[in-house]
Amino acid sequence: MTAYSIGIEILQILILLLAAPAFTGWVRTVKCRMQGRTYAGICQPYRNIVKLFAKEVILAENASWIFRSTPYIVFGVTVLIGAIIPFISVDLPFAATADVIALVMLFAIIRFFTALAGMDIGTAFGGMGSSREMTISSLAEPAMLMAVFTVSLAVNSTSLTHMVNVIGHGEFILRPSLAFAVLAFIMVHLAETGRVPVDNPATHLELTMVHEAMILEYSGRHLALIEWAGMMKLFLFSVLGLSIFCPWGIAASGDPAGLFVALLLLTLKLAVLGVVVVLIETGLAKMRFFRLTEFLGVAFLLATLGMLSFFILE
Amino acid sequence: MSMSFAAQVNSVMAALILLTSFGLLVQRRILGLIHLFAWQGLFLCISTAIVGYITGMHHLFISSLMTLSFKVILLPYILYILVRKLDIRRESETLVNIPRTMMIGIALVIFSYHLTAPVTQLSTMVTKSTLAVALATVMLGLLMMVTRRHAVTQIIGFLAMENGLFFAATSATYGMPMVVELGVALDLLIAAFIFGIFFFHISTTFDSLDVEQMAKLKEED
Numbered sequence: 338m339t340a341y342s343i344g345i346e347i348l349q350i351l352i353l354l355l356a357a358p359a360f361t362g363w364v365r366t367v368k369c370r371m372q373g374r375t376y377a378g379i380c381q382p383y384r385n386i387v388k389l390f391a392k393e394v395i396l397a398e399n400a401s402w403i404f405r406s407t408p409y410i411v412f413g414v415t416v417l418i419g420a421i422i423p424f425i426s427v428d429l430p431f432a433a434t435a436d437v438i439a440l441v442m443l444f445a446i447i448r449f450f451t452a453l454a455g456m457d458i459g460t461a462f463g464g465m466g467s468s469r470e471m472t473i474s475s476l477a478e479p480a481m482l483m484a485v486f487t488v489s490l491a492v493n494s495t496s497l498t499h500m501v502n503v504i505g506h507g508e509f510i511l512r513p514s515l516a517f518a519v520l521a522f523i524m525v526h527l528a529e530t531g532r533v534p535v536d537n538p539a540t541h542l543e544l545t546m547v548h549e550a551m552i553l554e555y556s557g558r559h560l561a562l563i564e565w566a567g568m569m570k571l572f573l574f575s576v577l578g579l580s581i582f583c584p585w586g587i588a589a590s591g592d593p594a595g596l597f598v599a600l601l602l603l604t605l606k607l608a609v610l611g612v613v614v615v616l617i618e619t620g621l622a623k624m625r626f627f628r629l630t631e632f633l634g635v636a637f638l639l640a641t642l643g644m645l646s647f648f649i650l651e
Numbered sequence: 652m653s654m655s656f657a658a659q660v661n662s663v664m665a666a667l668i669l670l671t672s673f674g675l676l677v678q679r680r681i682l683g684l685i686h687l688f689a690w691q692g693l694f695l696c697i698s699t700a701i702v703g704y705i706t707g708m709h710h711l712f713i714s715s716l717m718t719l720s721f722k723v724i725l726l727p728y729i730l731y732i733l734v735r736k737l738d739i740r741r742e743s744e745t746l747v748n749i750p751r752t753m754m755i756g757i758a759l760v761i762f763s764y765h766l767t768a769p770v771t772q773l774s775t776m777v778t779k780s781t782l783a784v785a786l787a788t789v790m791l792g793l794l795m796m797v798t799r800r801h802a803v804t805q806i807i808g809f810l811a812m813e814n815g816l817f818f819a820a821t822s823a824t825y826g827m828p829m830v831v832e833l834g835v836a837l838d839l840l841i842a843a844f845i846f847g848i849f850f851f852h853i854s855t856t857f858d859s860l861d862v863e864q865m866a867k868l869k870e871e872d
Contacts, residue, residue, distance in 0.1 A: 510659065511656070511660065511662075511663055513662055513663045513665070513666030513667075516663070516666065517666065517670070630750055631749055631750060634749070634750040634753055638673060638677075638753045638757065639670075641757050642666075642669060642670065642673065642760070645757070645760050645764065646666045646669065646784075648764065649764050649783045649784060650662040650780050650784070651662070651780075
């Protein structure tokens, strides 16, 4: 482990912490523009976080340690995931500690604690949100793993750095299996980050909330941490998808000059991805909850087809 | 365009054909089904043209053009007219729920892969890997005919099966002889007209295109 790779690690975590609210702000801004509403600008999520940090924490009388520690666990695990995904350079010492399957499990830890905290206080909405979140994730996770396995088959490894190296710096091959995996990943992305066909991130109607219902009882710095972690989750799922399926531009090993290009391309790719997410969100209506089995079933089907077409066609 | 890249494009087309047949299995709305069927025909047409380009067999270009004119333009148009004349708007009912149909579909794909594996090992053709997809398309079309109740949907399943057979012919033996292909194309066209006449009769007799209604023909004893 050299000083250079540690520097990259720190740089990546800083980018994650600082750019995630901007990415969320960008998505919201584009969405407002697309729907003809006025927008608060890209910086509004920062202002929200600062405001929430300054506010007092109000805890319910029967809140247990789970409720109090969940924001810190969620925030910590999210930052850890950010340290594992190679999104600007493959020189990442932490990337060796967890492969992509462990990464999916880290996302599951976040969900597990959020769901527990939702039920901890004992309000009806929290429990309902937790139950829904677990239903969705039990459907989304197999699809996510299948999509990831398809990519692992194509590159013969579950290590993220290896995936980036093979797909991004290797010979270009047209692979139908990866195309299927991308489609499945996009659908899972929408489900996991709570975007429109599955969950509405901007809803104020308790009956339709999923993620928002679980964190309804949080306030002050707890809420700030959870919201920040939520923004980072959106950012992380996006860069995870970009690192696996579109890694062109990520700096090769021991290439400090490539960092600048990598940063520039990352910004560009995220900007485009934000517009794509908004187009999907604006084009689709939120689904009825019991239709979600079909939506995520299709994601699973696509991922499985990707795996099959790897065996059949490649 | 180099040969290996053309072969890759051909496998992408095969994957897309497989995707559209799953789309046909999942789609509820009839207009959506017709669109998907047209797309499948288009991918089939491109794939045939690519195989023709790789192998240098010019009669494949002719069958590709025939696919384009019949399966992408003419048949969907006839179906569209039928659907509009019969005024079908209701979503068609499925006998088995959709996630389960998808699981059966996946099992069918694995089955056809298993079935064609010995053939692909012996074959030396560039298109050998797409044979499993072709067989899977036939089976998925059959599955669609079995799981749907609506007459028009069943016909689309039948036509999708024919697409699969055509694809199988292209990938197993670089296409059938011209005479056979012309005959099949003509048969399909005639069949589409006859189906149309039958649809009118069914819908005027039973006031619905649900084939379950046909059970009413049975004599009570």
